[in-house]
Amino acid sequence: MRTLVTWCPDWPLVAAGLDGVPAAVLRANRVVATSAPARREGVRLRQRRREAEAICPGIVIVPEDPVRDLRAFEPVVAAVGELTPLVELTRPGVCSLPVRGPARYFGGEEALACRLRDVVGKVSRQRARIGIADSAFAARLAARHDLIVPAGETAGWLARLPVGVLGPPELVELLERLGLHRVGDFTALDEATVGSRFGSEGVRAHRMGRGFDTEVLSLNDPPPDMTVSRELEEPVDQVDVVAFLAAGLAEELVGRLAPHGLACTRLLVEAATEHGEELSRWWRAEQPFTQRAMVDRVRWQLEGWLSAGPGAPGAPTSGVMSIRLSAGEVIPEEGRQLGIFGEPAEVRQRVERQVARIQSLLGHEAVGTAVAVGARGPAEQVCFVPFGETREEPASVRHPWPGRLPSPAPAVVYPVRLSVAVLGADGSEVGVTGRGRCTAEPAVVDLGGVGRAGNGGSGGGGGERRHGGGRRSVVGWAGPWPAEERWWDPHTARRRARLQVQLEDGSAHVLVLEGGRWRLEATYD
Amino acid sequence: MCSYTLAMAALADLALTPVLASERLLPVTAALEAALPQRGIQRGSTVLVTAEGVPGCTSLALELLVGISMSGSWCAVAGYPGLGLVAASERGLELSRLLLVPDPGDPERCQRVVAALFDAVDAVLLVPPRSIRPADARWLAVRARDRHSVLMVLDREMSWTGPADLRCSVTASSWSGLGKGYGLLRSHSMEIEVTGRGAAARPRRVSVSLSA
Numbered sequence: 001m002r003t004l005v006t007w008c009p010d011w012p013l014v015a016a017g018l019d020g021v022p023a024a025v026l027r028a029n030r031v032v033a034t035s036a037p038a039r040r041e042g043v044r045l046r047q048r049r050r051e052a053e054a055i056c057p058g059i060v061i062v063p064e065d066p067v068r069d070l071r072a073f074e075p076v077v078a079a080v081g082e083l084t085p086l087v088e089l090t091r092p093g094v095c096s097l098p099v100r101g102p103a104r105y106f107g108g109e110e111a112l113a114c115r116l117r118d119v120v121g122k123v124s125r126q127r128a129r130i131g132i133a134d135s136a137f138a139a140r141l142a143a144r145h146d147l148i149v150p151a152g153e154t155a156g157w158l159a160r161l162p163v164g165v166l167g168p169p170e171l172v173e174l175l176e177r178l179g180l181h182r183v184g185d186f187t188a189l190d191e192a193t194v195g196s197r198f199g200s201e202g203v204r205a206h207r208m209g210r211g212f213d214t215e216v217l218s219l220n221d222p223p224p225d226m227t228v229s230r231e232l233e234e235p236v237d238q239v240d241v242v243a244f245l246a247a248g249l250a251e252e253l254v255g256r257l258a259p260h261g262l263a264c265t266r267l268l269v270e271a272a273t274e275h276g277e278e279l280s281r282w283w284r285a286e287q288p289f290t291q292r293a294m295v296d297r298v299r300w301q302l303e304g305w306l307s308a309g310p311g312a313p314g315a316p317t318s319g320v321m322s323i324r325l326s327a328g329e330v331i332p333e334e335g336r337q338l339g340i341f342g343e344p345a346e347v348r349q350r351v352e353r354q355v356a357r358i359q360s361l362l363g364h365e366a367v368g369t370a371v372a373v374g375a376r377g378p379a380e381q382v383c384f385v386p387f388g389e390t391r392e393e394p395a396s397v398r399h400p401w402p403g404r405l406p407s408p409a410p411a412v413v414y415p416v417r418l419s420v421a422v423l424g425a426d427g428s429e430v431g432v433t434g435r436g437r438c439t440a441e442p443a444v445v446d447l448g449g450v451g452r453a454g455n456g457g458s459g460g461g462g463g464e465r466r467h468g469g470g471r472r473s474v475v476g477w478a479g480p481w482p483a484e485e486r487w488w489d490p491h492t493a494r495r496r497a498r499l500q501v502q503l504e505d506g507s508a509h510v511l512v513l514e515g516g517r518w519r520l521e522a523t524y525d
Numbered sequence: 526m527c528s529y530t531l532a533m534a535a536l537a538d539l540a541l542t543p544v545l546a547s548e549r550l551l552p553v554t555a556a557l558e559a560a561l562p563q564r565g566i567q568r569g570s571t572v573l574v575t576a577e578g579v580p581g582c583t584s585l586a587l588e589l590l591v592g593i594s595m596s597g598s599w600c601a602v603a604g605y606p607g608l609g610l611v612a613a614s615e616r617g618l619e620l621s622r623l624l625l626v627p628d629p630g631d632p633e634r635c636q637r638v639v640a641a642l643f644d645a646v647d648a649v650l651l652v653p654p655r656s657i658r659p660a661d662a663r664w665l666a667v668r669a670r671d672r673h674s675v676l677m678v679l680d681r682e683m684s685w686t687g688p689a690d691l692r693c694s695v696t697a698s699s700w701s702g703l704g705k706g707y708g709l710l711r712s713h714s715m716e717i718e719v720t721g722r723g724a725a726a727r728p729r730r731v732s733v734s735l736s737a
Contacts, residue, residue, distance in 0.1 A: 351599055354645030355624065358638050362630055370610045370620045382610040384625065406709055408735075409611035411583040415627075441706060476703035478710075500703060500710055507580045508700045508710055522609060524700060524710060525583040 011093025015072035154211035159184025235319025263288035266328035403483030410522035476502035553592035573689035581698030598647035662687025
């Protein structure tokens with residue numbers, strides 16, 4: 001979804017009123033935000049307090065205080081909310097909104113960005129950076145460069161960025177060690193390959209890198225069971241008490257989503273006061289909310305509302321009567337999911353462990369499961385999928401596949417198809433006309449080399465060698481079933497015709513004619 | 526570690542996973558119940574599936590596997606790249622619980638692969654490499670017993686030299702429904718003879734009809 005992100009740089013310093021002097025914000029004795037003058041002196045993120053003070057004597061150090069930051073940012077959000085009601089907070093200093101509607105209203109993305117810059121500038125006296133791109137993730141990156149990425153060019157723009165922007169540090173480190181330094185290097189890999197090597201986290205990063213939003217299950221109107229609320233018996237205006245209640249609610253919400261294998265990426269925090277005021281704010285997560293992250297957001301939000309002094313815009317005038325949290329967007333959280341097939345997780349784990357052992361012996365592609373796909377030939381109706389990989393949704397099995405052999409299916413399908421001859425009573429080759437008729441009644445099948453040639457190679461075992469070869473007379477036959485496949489594409493088009501035959505020795509086979517040659521495709525064994 | 530300690534560790538391992546008598550039997554489909562002395566396949570046993578010069582070997586092996594798969598177990602097929610999976614799925618084999626190892630490699634590697642499969646699934650259908658040695662075949666059967674898993678050997682060429690608790694062979698097989706230029710293959714009937722050890726010592730002959 002095309003998204004706009006507004007970013008006010010160094011917001012924690014702005015909120016503390018220290019953006020014009022050398023200053024830094026500290027968490028656990030490490031610098032987490034700096035002002036521009038401090039950066040010019042050489043203060044960097046993640047430095048210790050002592051290092052920062054050594055580099056820049058006289059630096060003003062303040063502890064981190066998200067509530068203060070949020071309280072200062074509230075007027076900005078409120079002002080942006082005047083332009084569009086769909087604004088979502090990511091963290092103090094950063095908010096996002098869907099572009100489509102507002103851009104149309106204000107006459108283009110460029111005009112919308114200008115307008116926002118004006119509004120934010122007027123409220124905060126800061127120059128906001130604005131990024132627009134095709135996904136929320138890309139828009140956040142674009143905001144760093146104050147850039148509007150034209151529609152459809154997001155993937156190309158992201159491809160040039162270093163792979164570090166994708167997030168998870170372990171993943172990024174691994175990718176760099178593998179020599180994938182740009183996002184484009186990573187996204188050039190096949191998604192299935194990424195999935196089997198890096199798991200769901202890798203697939204998510206891969207999607208983000210290609211300019212897609214993370215998979216969203218429901219866009220709007222969260223179903224009722226994704227909402228938790230608490231009514232208070234009497235209005236509460238102590239910040240601590242409300243925050244404590246809200247933290248409990250956040251835990252409840254996470255606990256409700258987890259059994260469904262879901263995690264929330266967008267959260268609506270609502271509060272109603274005794275005077276009937278209704279406060280609400282959307283939060284958007286950069287990574288899916290963990291319980292801790294959700295509790296933090298909710299606490300900041302409620303503390304931000306309640307601790308704003310009376311008379312501040314949007315501040316409640318009385319105690320809170322009810323609190324409500326809703327998950328706006330949920331995505332599959334595969335990290336905690338139970339068995340895919342609904343079986344006890346240990347069985348699946350046991351299988352996975354042993355499969356890993358076999359893969360270490362024979363290679364990744366050697367072990368797999370089969371997935372039914374829609375097709376005509378008995379060999380193409382299932383697709384071998386190496387274990388641990390996922391395949392894109394294949395052509396549907398339920399579609400009609402004219403020319404498909406009816407059930408029952410043959411029990412042996414030869415990986416290597418040997419040539420056979422199908423002869424009529426007069427000894428001439430049997431063919432199939434353009435109208436799907438046999439040119440003569442099949443009377444004899446010459447299994448020729450079948451059974452003698454080294455079919456299938458070593459370990460091929462199986463059913464290939466059983467028929468002694470030679471000529472057999474036909475006691476029953478049906479067909480042909482002509483199959484014209486992909487006739488619209490000259491490169492992959494195939495014309496085939498299949499014949500069911502039963503021979504004098506009781507065996508039954510599927511023969512396939514393609515390009516004027518009959519081959520033994522399968523046996524009813 | 527001395528072999529005594531290893532043996533004790535193995536015993537302790539077994540003691541931790543007790544198996545009830547009823548759980549020791551894996552179910553088979555109704556068509557085959559009459560053919561098997563216990564109306565099921567004993568866990569840990571080795572089942573040999575052969576055919577005496579007639580087709581039907583694969584169908585019988587699939588039918589045996591289907592019963593096990595339908596009860597919720599995982600199954601595996603090793604060394605049989607030509608197995609018709611559509612046929613398997615039509616008969617009720619759950620493909621998502623079926624591990625496939627089309628080419629398990631040379632006999633030595635194949636042995637390790639099958640041993641790993643015993644730890645993973647309840648039944649393994651193996652088309653043994655031609656050059657498998659009698660000692661290796663015996664080792665696989667013992668391993669299956671240890672792991673309470675069924676080793677099902679599909680052996681057309683009668684080359685399996687290892688032990689077998691049950692020996693199921695197709696003695697006759699015929700398809701019906703197909704005429705000269707009309708009709709379709711519809712139903713498959715087989716004559717099956719089951720012999721084996723213990724309760725299965727007396728041969729049983731049944732005819733089985735599998736229709737679409």
